[in-house]
Amino acid sequence: MSSVKDWMPTQEERKEATRTAILDVAEVMFGDWGYEDTSTDAVAAKADVAKGSVYKHFPTKRDLFAAVHEMARGELLCL
Numbered sequence: 203m204s205s206v207k208d209w210m211p212t213q214e215e216r217k218e219a220t221r222t223a224i225l226d227v228a229e230v231m232f233g234d235w236g237y238e239d240t241s242t243d244a245v246a247a248k249a250d251v252a253k254g255s256v257y258k259h260f261p262t263k264r265d266l267f268a269a270v271h272e273m274a275r276g277e278l279l280c281l
Contacts (some may be wrong), residue, residue, distance in 0.1 A: 221259045223249045229270045237267055 211219070227249040231240045242263050246253040260266035 220249075220251055220255055224251060224256055224259060224266070225270055225273055228266050229274065232267060232270055237263075242266065 224245060228240070228245045231245055231248065240263075242256050242260075243253055245266070246256045249256075256266065260269060
């Protein structure tokens with residue numbers, strides 16, 4: 203019989219899932235609204251995470267934008 207621990211995500215998996223959700227939402231918002239009109243508050247709300255989670259992963263909006271840029275760049279290089 204499997205235990206609860208067998209299917210529960212680890213802390214590292216939860217952390218990566220949060221980071222991925224933030225990046226995915228930010229990519230769309232930066233693309234649709236631009237840098238100036240995208241707030242970290244709006245990204246947090248849309249990603250359904252606490253604002254502190256955004257800042258934990260990306261201390262500034264510029265850091266978030268740079269991470270989105272790197273992610274998009276990596277996706278383009280794989281084409």
